[in-house]
Amino acid sequence: AASTVCRRASVVKGFHRFCVAEDYTESNPAAGLPLPKTPERLPDVLSIDQVQRLFEALEGQEGGPAAVRNRAMLEVLYGCGLRVSELCGLDRSDVVLDQGYLLVLGKGGKQRISPISGAAATALADYLENARPQLCKPYAKPTDAVFLNARGGRLTRQSVFKVVARAGLAIGVDNLHPHTLRHSFATHMLQGGADLRVIQDILGHSDISTTQVYTHVDRSHLREEYLHAHPRA
Numbered sequence: 695a696a697s698t699v700c701r702r703a704s705v706v707k708g709f710h711r712f713c714v715a716e717d718y719t720e721s722n723p724a725a726g727l728p729l730p731k732t733p734e735r736l737p738d739v740l741s742i743d744q745v746q747r748l749f750e751a752l753e754g755q756e757g758g759p760a761a762v763r764n765r766a767m768l769e770v771l772y773g774c775g776l777r778v779s780e781l782c783g784l785d786r787s788d789v790v791l792d793q794g795y796l797l798v799l800g801k802g803g804k805q806r807i808s809p810i811s812g813a814a815a816t817a818l819a820d821y822l823e824n825a826r827p828q829l830c831k832p833y834a835k836p837t838d839a840v841f842l843n844a845r846g847g848r849l850t851r852q853s854v855f856k857v858v859a860r861a862g863l864a865i866g867v868d869n870l871h872p873h874t875l876r877h878s879f880a881t882h883m884l885q886g887g888a889d890l891r892v893i894q895d896i897l898g899h900s901d902i903s904t905t906q907v908y909t910h911v912d913r914s915h916l917r918e919e920y921l922h923a924h925p926r927a
Contacts, residue, residue: 696730703727736910737877742885744865745772745878749813751864759825760844764857766821767841767849771858771872773814774798775879775897778851778872784840791819800898808896880908 703724710724740748752765771781780798788797794815796808810818818840826842834846841849854872862870876897883893894905921927 696732700729700732703729734910737881737907738871738874739881740867740870740874740878742882744867745882747865748861752861759828762817762821762825763829763841763849764861766817766825767854767857768861768875769814769817770796770810771875772879773812774808774810775876775883776808777801777876778854781854781872782839782841782849782851785838786822786840787838789818789822789840791815798898802900804898804900806895806898877908880905884908 707722707724707727710719710722713719714722749765749768752761752768757764767781770776771778774796776796776798777800780800783799784796788799790796791810794809794811796810798806798808800806822840826840829842829844829846831846837846837848839848841854843849843853858870858872858875862868880893880897883896884890890902890905890909893908894902897905899905
């Protein structure tokens, strides 16, 4: 694939740049190495109807505290647009529900504020009050983690993957990934009229070009913005 060629060529280029910088060699033979153009790949997203059905399928499910935890996880992933690593890394001190936000530690150790309200806040509050205490085990090493596994330890990324994939199967979506919920969050925010810069801040993107991919997912939003903003449209 073109992306694989680009990745490996980047390694070769970086190695030779290092060699020149450290005076191991005098020239960089990879400087002119051409890179193939990678095709634009749009993210997978759920429709709003699919999201509604996803959470409707979770309602009334038996399973004790684990079921309450799973619903809270899915609500937070979609409601806040978190990466799975950010979800697993949440500590109780990062949750400020009375003021409606989470403190999220993102890529590169950068901390950001993620708003939380509505169904996500309600599900998270229910989990913290009623289900998390039941998941705490007296024999487990104490942890401040928000989401716990059955042994009372911090939930792993792999466990979250399994929970999300299982929830997707309930609505006929194969291999549903946590990042698909993040993509869906951003796309639905854009459809709802949110500013792209705001979405960038919430997602924790360092570059606006990363966020702009969502404008390609929902081109109808671009047309609406054009008709609304252009004086001669």
